[in-house]
Amino acid sequence: MKKLKIGICGWGNVATGLFNTIENNNKFIKSNGNLEIEIVVIGARRDNPKCDPGAVKIERDIFDVIDHDIDVVVELIGGVDVARDLILKSINKKKHVVTANKAVLFHHGDEIFKEANSNGVKILFESSVCAGTPIIKLLTEELSANKVTKIAGMLNGTSNFILSNMEEGSDFKPTLELAQKEGYAEPDPTFDIEGMDAAHKIGILSSLAFGTPLPPDDFYIEGISKIEKIDFKYAKDMGFTIKHLAVSKLNQDKIELRAHPVLIKKDSYLANLKSVRNGIEVETDLLGTLHIAGSGAGQESTASGVISDLVNLANSNDNILELDSNRNIELVDFMSLSFQYYFYIESNITPEAVEKITSIFAKKKIALESIAHKEDLKENISHIIVITDLFLEREIQYLYENILNLESVNKIRSIRIESN
């Protein structure tokens, strides 16, 4: 039986979940993972009334954890700057690091991996994407022989919870409040609902799948806060639902990277992932399309991922993740991509509204697949629903400006249609 001595940094929900899981599921970790985990020290700025660490030594300064006789630092403090310092200091003291922190990896992963390589220690981070659902190991180990061509996924549980509820008829705001009440959304939900969390995750997956450095953070990122309940109704009428999708795919020699809401066919695999479930679809040359889905958050799921990293650390003798630092990452210019679009346009009830709108699309030679006009006599407005053919992303600004310039038009919003 292998043994690992670990120090846990952080003492919130995730850390106490890990502590309890190591105690409670010890039997499985030993028999399945052939591993005994000894928690030597916990870095906790304050006590957590929900969890008694028993006889385990507590350090109030989390950096003191590194000085203990441990093999692994488990970083569960979250955030970026302090986490980066902690991870780099741990590496320099030749401690392996397991982290569930996608933000620090996204922003400082290249530096962290490089330091780890030169110090001969490992960084593992299964729980940083979709918690314990084993997406990282799938990409880095099980698919070794494959050329990955595309990853698309729903990577943010909060967004998916809100959209799934809106699909059933709820409004955005009360659903967000419900998500906060249920603990699925943070008090400040910006990071989740504006797409950054999903963007960090697809950035990490992209880097693993295509063997590139981590991408810059200026790729196309859009959240779900502008979507309204009625969009689900119109989407449904056409066989679609609305999801927040993060995509990384090979596009000629570049990488197409984006995270935004999409209309997606209701009978597709990703459309059927509801509530806080996360899932990805991977396309490869050998396996075709592979799906994996599971709970994307929660202290027990995260603990499962952290422990799978520890088991991997104990039982593997592979070299450390070798980044091909010579290989540059070149992202496709988002403006050069083409999408089909769903438009919701709200106008006064006037006979010329539709004609004027269609003429704007026509000026840009954008063909329309369908156009529907519904009068809401109670509100005295028209809903004009347009489904376009493919057009270049760079045209969207012209369309918005010119349609909003029409006297009759009050409001416009749009959602891209994901073709597959």
Next chain:
Amino acid sequence: MKKLKIGICGWGNVATGLFNTIENNNKFIKSNGNLEIEIVVIGARRDNPKCDPGAVKIERDIFDVIDHDIDVVVELIGGVDVARDLILKSINKKKHVVTANKAVLFHHGDEIFKEANSNGVKILFESSVCAGTPIIKLLTEELSANKVTKIAGMLNGTSNFILSNMEEGSDFKPTLELAQKEGYAEPDPTFDIEGMDAAHKIGILSSLAFGTPLPPDDFYIEGISKIEKIDFKYAKDMGFTIKHLAVSKLNQDKIELRAHPVLIKKDSYLANLKSVRNGIEVETDLLGTLHIAGSGAGQESTASGVISDLVNLANSNDNILELDSNRNIELVDFMSLSFQYYFYIESNITPEAVEKITSIFAKKKIALESIAHKEDLKENISHIIVITDLFLEREIQYLYENILNLESVNKIRSIRIESN
């Protein structure tokens, strides 16, 4: 970079697929898997016109492969008895073994694992269940910390192809012929369509998930050959579709193991796996419900799984699969399980038919959730469709005998309803 010297035994579709993949995807195997694979020798009783092995040495007696200077024997000959001999002889010569052969593992796995343990070599078999879709590694590595409580899956691509086509309106026989033409079904399809292939796979998964020896082969196994197109129609009317499901679950201290067709809710995850796709649903204490699905067959998918085994072999220093030989496997008596049932009963058109049938259920105190009676005036018969409440499996024989004894009844068949 690690290096492994391998010998491939067998030179059919799967073996040549592996050969080609090692050549073609060498770049990915090296960079992702940190592994150089050298094919030293091939055991081929005859040449394969579809693949030129180049300068690689060919042995006409596959057992001669073992004597070469290789680290791993890759067993791709299929079948049971010769494969068992080959694997055991390889183990005794201290060669690791990678196999895609579920039948030999199901029947002789315990012996093979024991021999491997005492010889200090490893047996890896990712491709034996669902080809390259990484279900085995998921269960044995990524879920180490979890207590698995249930595995349910569609594990046979041929059955799923046939049922998916029947769902769209095809009859059984021409669909089977189409499957044979497309290469999804063997010339003798018995093994697939009568459930044995799925049974072997769930037996292997069950043993891994619950840490028991392999199960005996007398658990409940039923295939899809009795299902008719009209069953899909009636199933659909009630929100179901029909799938072949293999299940292993903890049921108190025993294991419930079964492979048979089921009515399953149309909006469930497994119901939406179509054609030759395979997929499983795993329930665990930490992760909740996890799904994974991919192509369940094909030479490239199988090659992907075999290579992931080789990468794992090169990069891991874990002990060999330790079977808890003290732990007995005790299966739940299938007759003690309860299911809801769908019955299709064909009777002459007579006013008393329904009453007589319901009285037989009533005698066994089996409540009926619904009963529908449709007259087919063209054929001059009635279809009587019964959905029962839960009843004990041991009552089924009584029902069949007594319903078939009714003068008016010509035909009866039934499908269990999977509750989740």
